[in-house]
Amino acid sequence: MATNQKILLLDDDPDLLDMYREILAQLPSRPEIHTASSGNRAMAMLETEAFQLLICDLKMPKMDGLQVLSIVRRKYPQLRTVVLTSVMDEQFRSRVYALGVDLFWQKPGTDQEIKLFLECLESLLGRETEGGFRGVHSKSLVDIIQLECISQSSSLLRITNGPLTGKIWIQDGDVIDSEGAGLTGEAAFHKILSWRAGVFESLPAEPSRPRTISKSYNALLLEGAQAIDESRGPAAGEGEPKPSASPLAELSQVEGVEFILALKPDPAAPPEARGLENPERMAAWSRQSFDRFRALGEQLQAGPLERIEGFGPQRHVALACQGDTSFCVGWRHSLTGPQVSEMMKKVLALWAS
Amino acid sequence: MGFLNLFSRTPGALLKLPSGSFTVDREGSVIVGTLPSNFPESLVRDIAREVLAAFRGAEAAQLPLSELVVNFPSLKITARDLRGGAVIFLSPRAIYEPAA
Numbered sequence: 001m002a003t004n005q006k007i008l009l010l011d012d013d014p015d016l017l018d019m020y021r022e023i024l025a026q027l028p029s030r031p032e033i034h035t036a037s038s039g040n041r042a043m044a045m046l047e048t049e050a051f052q053l054l055i056c057d058l059k060m061p062k063m064d065g066l067q068v069l070s071i072v073r074r075k076y077p078q079l080r081t082v083v084l085t086s087v088m089d090e091q092f093r094s095r096v097y098a099l100g101v102d103l104f105w106q107k108p109g110t111d112q113e114i115k116l117f118l119e120c121l122e123s124l125l126g127r128e129t130e131g132g133f134r135g136v137h138s139k140s141l142v143d144i145i146q147l148e149c150i151s152q153s154s155s156l157l158r159i160t161n162g163p164l165t166g167k168i169w170i171q172d173g174d175v176i177d178s179e180g181a182g183l184t185g186e187a188a189f190h191k192i193l194s195w196r197a198g199v200f201e202s203l204p205a206e207p208s209r210p211r212t213i214s215k216s217y218n219a220l221l222l223e224g225a226q227a228i229d230e231s232r233g234p235a236a237g238e239g240e241p242k243p244s245a246s247p248l249a250e251l252s253q254v255e256g257v258e259f260i261l262a263l264k265p266d267p268a269a270p271p272e273a274r275g276l277e278n279p280e281r282m283a284a285w286s287r288q289s290f291d292r293f294r295a296l297g298e299q300l301q302a303g304p305l306e307r308i309e310g311f312g313p314q315r316h317v318a319l320a321c322q323g324d325t326s327f328c329v330g331w332r333h334s335l336t337g338p339q340v341s342e343m344m345k346k347v348l349a350l351w352a353s
Numbered sequence: 354m355g356f357l358n359l360f361s362r363t364p365g366a367l368l369k370l371p372s373g374s375f376t377v378d379r380e381g382s383v384i385v386g387t388l389p390s391n392f393p394e395s396l397v398r399d400i401a402r403e404v405l406a407a408f409r410g411a412e413a414a415q416l417p418l419s420e421l422v423v424n425f426p427s428l429k430i431t432a433r434d435l436r437g438g439a440v441i442f443l444s445p446r447a448i449y450e451p452a453a
Contacts, residue, residue: 098426310421
């Protein structure tokens with residue numbers, strides 16, 4: 001474990017800061033403990049030094065804990081954050097977790113609670129921050145399939161990526177079948193392989209599953225890697241790029257979609273659209289709505305904007321972001337509100353994959 | 354463990370997200386509402402302003418809307434068009450509550 005980990009403690013009460021410092025000195029990893037007695041001071045310290053963990057009170061004068069955390073989560077997404085408070089209100093707990101804080105903890109009152117608190121902090125400090133498929137830390141799906149095949153295993157891998165689910169059947173170290181995203185066989189395998197993140201489960205093998213894939217796992221993985229490389233665009237010096245279908249084309253095929261508009265962060269960048277004759281006006285409204293409601297969310301300390309849905313007599317609309325792309329999707333009028341929400345999640349997951 | 358009583362000190366007050374509704378006219382003035390009185394009026398006006406702007410902007414983009422739902426992780430704002438004004442519902446959401 002790293003020996004130079006740093007914790008920043010933020011509380012407006014100097015007596016409590018001293019006490020926390022003593023308590024945190026018991027952590028087995030022996031991190032450096034720094035303190036700040038105001039939100040402004042804490043922000044200044046975060047600007048100048050790299051910390052691994054921020055422990056923050058909620059009730060503070062001038063800048064309260066929610067304000068500090070909403071800034072910190074945006075500016076330092078890698079920083080682990082813990083709220084240590086005497087406020088035991090369910091709404092504040094919800095709002096704290098909605099901001100993406102790792103832990104909400106009532107100020108400990110007994111030795112046992114202090115011990116548990118320290119164990120949680122130690123776990124947070126030691127937690128891996130790298131990506132990968134949950135279940136096997138820091139491993140890509142390719143690594144997982146290779147492990148299964150090299151060890152001549154038989155299993156069924158179920159991979160979940162948002163609302164999308166895929167399955168890969170492995171029998172005695174060979175990939176024999178796959179299905180997912182409406183596809184089967186090799187096509188499904190390559191589609192699943194292109195997902196950048198997700199959750200996987202290893203289920204019992206199904207020896208009776210008919211074989212539809214005859215290629216070796218090495219050939220499949222090689223083809224998959226090539227397809228992923230190609231989808232990321234041609235390398236420099238490879239000549240003219242091949243014309244390719246807009247990625248929006250696939251999204252516009254989702255049931256119920258009437259139009260789709262993709263906006264990049266740069267307001268000067270032209271919007272990409274499908275199904276709209278004059279996308280500029282819709283793009284202007286979408287950008288304005290995103291900006292205004294994001295600002296309102298910050299003002300209310302309600303957490304980051306998740307989704308805007310509008311329902312009208314002619315069509316419905318949903319606005320949401322995936323990565324650095326903002327989407328405005330028009331939906332058929334006959335869809336219900338919950339259906340619009342679900343289908344919008346599917347559109348975003350397809351884009352992410 | 355007497356020193357731990359220090360932890361029970363409770364300074365200041367945090368802003369709670371309210372549950373309730375209010376109605377605004379086309380100028381954004383609040384006509385009637387059920388929000389708690391300690392919720393700042395300025396925030397109520399800001400919510401109304403953004404909701405009305407969203408309705409009007411949508412209409413200008415030839416996408417007339419009768420209802421608008423804005424989802425934050427800890428708050429849901431539902432607004433219904435009321436002939437240029439709006440009735441706006443605020444519902445705080447719990448973290449374990451499924452997203453609407």
